[in-house]
Amino acid sequence: QNTQKIIVIPGDGIGPEVTEEAVLTLQALGAGLEFTFLDRINADRYLRDGVALTDGELEEVRTAGTVLFGAVGDPRVTNPDYARGVLLRLRTDLDLYVNYRPAVLLDERLSPLRDESRRGIDCVVVRENTEGLYTGVGGSLRTGTPDEVTVDQETNTHLGVSRIVEYAYGVARRSVCMVDKSNAVRFGGQLWQRVWRETRDRHPELDSSHLYVDVAAMKLVKDPASFDVIVTNNSYGDILSDLTAELAGGLGTAASANINPVTGMGLYEPVHGSAPDIVGKGLANPAGAVLSAALLLRDRGLKSEAEALERAVRRTVAERRCTPDLGGTLNTRQAGEAIRAAL
Amino acid sequence: QNTQKIIVIPGDGIGPEVTEEAVLTLQALGAGLEFTFLDRINADRYLRDGVALTDGELEEVRTAGTVLFGAVGDPRVTNPDYARGVLLRLRTDLDLYVNYRPAVLLDERLSPLRDESRRGIDCVVVRENTEGLYTGVGGSLRTGTPDEVTVDQETNTHLGVSRIVEYAYGVARRSVCMVDKSNAVRFGGQLWQRVWRETRDRHPELDSSHLYVDVAAMKLVKDPASFDVIVTNNSYGDILSDLTAELAGGLGTAASANINPVTGMGLYEPVHGSAPDIVGKGLANPAGAVLSAALLLRDRGLKSEAEALERAVRRTVAERRCTPDLGGTLNTRQAGEAIRAAL
Ligand SMILES: CC(C)[C@H](C(=O)O)[C@@H](O)C(=O)O
Ligand SMILES: CC(C)[C@H](C(=O)O)[C@@H](O)C(=O)O
Numbered sequence: 001q002n003t004q005k006i007i008v009i010p011g012d013g014i015g016p017e018v019t020e021e022a023v024l025t026l027q028a029l030g031a032g033l034e035f036t037f038l039d040r041i042n043a044d045r046y047l048r049d050g051v052a053l054t055d056g057e058l059e060e061v062r063t064a065g066t067v068l069f070g071a072v073g074d075p076r077v078t079n080p081d082y083a084r085g086v087l088l089r090l091r092t093d094l095d096l097y098v099n100y101r102p103a104v105l106l107d108e109r110l111s112p113l114r115d116e117s118r119r120g121i122d123c124v125v126v127r128e129n130t131e132g133l134y135t136g137v138g139g140s141l142r143t144g145t146p147d148e149v150t151v152d153q154e155t156n157t158h159l160g161v162s163r164i165v166e167y168a169y170g171v172a173r174r175s176v177c178m179v180d181k182s183n184a185v186r187f188g189g190q191l192w193q194r195v196w197r198e199t200r201d202r203h204p205e206l207d208s209s210h211l212y213v214d215v216a217a218m219k220l221v222k223d224p225a226s227f228d229v230i231v232t233n234n235s236y237g238d239i240l241s242d243l244t245a246e247l248a249g250g251l252g253t254a255a256s257a258n259i260n261p262v263t264g265m266g267l268y269e270p271v272h273g274s275a276p277d278i279v280g281k282g283l284a285n286p287a288g289a290v291l292s293a294a295l296l297l298r299d300r301g302l303k304s305e306a307e308a309l310e311r312a313v314r315r316t317v318a319e320r321r322c323t324p325d326l327g328g329t330l331n332t333r334q335a336g337e338a339i340r341a342a343l
Numbered sequence: 344q345n346t347q348k349i350i351v352i353p354g355d356g357i358g359p360e361v362t363e364e365a366v367l368t369l370q371a372l373g374a375g376l377e378f379t380f381l382d383r384i385n386a387d388r389y390l391r392d393g394v395a396l397t398d399g400e401l402e403e404v405r406t407a408g409t410v411l412f413g414a415v416g417d418p419r420v421t422n423p424d425y426a427r428g429v430l431l432r433l434r435t436d437l438d439l440y441v442n443y444r445p446a447v448l449l450d451e452r453l454s455p456l457r458d459e460s461r462r463g464i465d466c467v468v469v470r471e472n473t474e475g476l477y478t479g480v481g482g483s484l485r486t487g488t489p490d491e492v493t494v495d496q497e498t499n500t501h502l503g504v505s506r507i508v509e510y511a512y513g514v515a516r517r518s519v520c521m522v523d524k525s526n527a528v529r530f531g532g533q534l535w536q537r538v539w540r541e542t543r544d545r546h547p548e549l550d551s552s553h554l555y556v557d558v559a560a561m562k563l564v565k566d567p568a569s570f571d572v573i574v575t576n577n578s579y580g581d582i583l584s585d586l587t588a589e590l591a592g593g594l595g596t597a598a599s600a601n602i603n604p605v606t607g608m609g610l611y612e613p614v615h616g617s618a619p620d621i622v623g624k625g626l627a628n629p630a631g632a633v634l635s636a637a638l639l640l641r642d643r644g645l646k647s648e649a650e651a652l653e654r655a656v657r658r659t660v661a662e663r664r665c666t667p668d669l670g671g672t673l674n675t676r677q678a679g680e681a682i683r684a685a686l
Contacts, residue, residue, distance in 0.1 A: 073526065078525075078536070080525060080526050080527065080529040080532060080533070081529075083526045083527065084526075084527065084529070088527065111457075112456055112457055112460045112564055112565055113455055113456060113457065114454075114455055114456065114457055117455045133476075133497065133524075133527075133528055134527045134528065136529060138497075138529065138530045138531075139530060140530045140533070140534065142501075144537070145501070146501050146505075147501060148500070148501040148534055149498065149499070149500045149501070150498070150499045150500075150530035150531045150533070150534045151496055151497065151498055151530060151531075152496075152497040152499075152528045152529065152530050152531045152532075153494055153495075153496055153497070154476065154481075154494065154495040154496070154497060155492065155493070155494055156492075156493045156495075157491070157492045157493075158485075158488070158489050158490060158491040158492070162489075181476075181578070181581070182423060183416065183423050183426045183427075184423065184426065184427065184431065184476075184477045184581075185476055185477065185495045185578075186423040186424075186427070186479060186481065186495065187481045187482060187483045187493035187494060187495050188481075188493045188494075188495045189423060189495075190423070190483070190493070191483065191491055191493045193421070194487070213581070213582055214581045214582050214584075214585040215585065215616070217560070217582050217583075217585050217586045217589075218585040218586060218588065218589040218594060221455055221564065221586065221589045221590060222455055222589055222593075235524070235528075235578075236582075238524070238527075238556070238557045239556055239557050239560050239579075239582060240560075241557075242557040242558065242560050242561040243560045243561060243564065243586075245561065246560075246561040246564045246565055247564060250565075251561060273558070
């Protein structure tokens with residue numbers, strides 16, 4: 001088995017705290033991975049030098065092909081150029097068009113839902129990750145005045161929509177639910193509808209359904225276990241995946257993979273953000289970062305190692321050897337050590 | 344007390360079923376209202392004549408100034424021009440810039456949340472109702488081909504953002520949470536941020552906070568009782584208000600007011616849609632339509648009548664004299680009669 005090179009971008013806030021636990025855990029597994037830290041990519045540098053991500057860093061990431069990512073965001077930075085320049089640029093420039101966000105209930109007591117509703121939550125949001133409303137295309141007129149008018153453009157392409165819908169059908173176990181707002185957002189909506197119908201007809205082996213995004217949000221809360229794969233655009237995927245994460249036990253354990261299934265490149269990150277309010281307090285939950293590392297292992301063909309990680313996290317949570325957000329009393333480091341001890 | 348003229352647009356699906364109960368209930372109150380039914384505005388006519396709403400109908404509505412609306416939408420109609428041509432046109436052309444969507448837990452057993460989480464849900468989504476992503480501005484290139492590219496434009500104006508944020512601060516009891524995605528959707532996001540900060544500084548008597556929309560969705564599920572007024576754009580308001588409705592006991596009871604606080608015009612509609620799957624089965628819950636009628640009464644200065652309606656709905660739900668979605672055994676008509684008997 002060859003050594004694989006992984007770029008680590010810890011980022012901001014609790015990003016470095018949880019990423020360190022994920023790296024230590026991967027090292028404990030002995031999976032033959034080699035880590036290169038790009039820890040200068042953070043808000044401090046952006047505030048000092050105005051640099052989000054350099055072209056050289058982007059090329060270094062492209063060459064390695066695999067990134068373990070912490071979090072991006074800092075209360076001192078209000079300029080959207082920063083988050084856009086780091087995370088959204090990596091997604092776009094590496095063409096990581098799939099944002100794969102599984103939500104599995106680790107332990108029933110963690111869900112905010114009633115008994116009847118929370119059983120069996122096990123779904124995946126497949127979020128389009130390179131177009132839609134998050135491209136940054138747009139502008140403003142009379143900026144900063146009482147007559148300002150702004151435009152942000154939602155762009156959808158047949159290429160972008162068809163590859164994400166096809167991916168969703170490829171990973172589904174039982175069913176695919178396509179979510180859009182084609183009754184109000186007409187042009188993109190019609191394109192998603194057309195592509196989805198064509199793809200659905202090629203996959204009669206799977207149940208296919210469609211929901212408007214407002215109804216989908218409602219139905220996720222009412223009956224989350226009825227969903228398998230949800231495929232949707234960048235904006236709705238962002239919202240619905242935070243919702244499924246919370247329903248399945250909280251942001252602390254939610255993992256995600258930003259991938260290009262054709263080139264094999266991937267960026268793996270917990271769904272939670274930089275959480276500036278708990279930085280340095282030992283309260284950050286390393287589970288989301290560790291489970292993101294498990295997704296990385298899976299995509300690198302290390303399936304049994306990935307399963308070992310997932311089992312270890314599940315066991316520590318069940319035994320309450322975890323951080324306070326999951327009902328435990330451990331700090332970040334101790335929770336990481338508990339996972340490693342459970343391997 | 345003068346007779347006030349109300350236009351009734353029952354619309355599609357269960358719209359006519361629930362609207363009839365709302366009208367009968369308003370009549371039972373004897374509030375001096377006079378009803379004009381525009382029941383030709385529906386999907387049947389659109390399918391037959393291609394007409395969504397005529398200019399004459401729009402003017403009739405404008406002259407009356409108040410509409411009780413059922414629902415719009417039909418599975419036979421896939422063209423977005425229909426829903427857009429009726430409901431979105433009324434909102435836009437009458438400049439009903441506030442979509443006021445309260446969510447109050449009628450009965451604890453109705454919430455899908457656990458005990459700790461569901462207590463005290465009592466919030467309002469104040470949704471911008473005339474701009475954002477729902478203006479219909481955009482287009483597509485190479486439509487219907489494998490090279491299609493679509494654009495839907497999200498437009499925000501200082502006028503539109505400032506009047507909705509100001510309205511939200513005007514109706515808040517404790518706090519206002521502004522929701523946007525200014526870390527990714529830059530131009531509109533920056534405008535919302537600027538207007539919100541200015542408005543917040545003029546209202547030190549209220550708590551102000553900001554959440555990104557993904558985090559807001561998560562926090563609503565985790566701790567809905569912490570919210571009072573949520574103010575946000577058309578798209579996020581659409582999604583979050585279905586979420587709050589579900590958390591507070593389901594779409595069946597959710598009411599909304601589309602209003603222009605300056606001209607006094609208003610369109611009142613249940614948040615639920617046309618629900619084609621249950622049409623004609625007596626399963627439609629009239630509570631959302633009746634509570635929307637209560638919002639109408641409130642805006643027409645008939646506060647004690649509005650409260651009587653709200654009390655009656657609450658009592659019938661508590662006594663399970665309601666439709667199956669709320670745990671009762673009554674059909675639509677019987678549930679309406681139960682409300683009228685409880686007046
Ligand atoms: C029918 C549809 C266009 C409408 C909307 O999204 O505005 C509905 O969902 C609503 O929320 O009133
Ligand atoms: C930081 C932000 C731009 C990002 C996004 O919305 O894509 C984050 O919320 C996420 O979901 O990964």
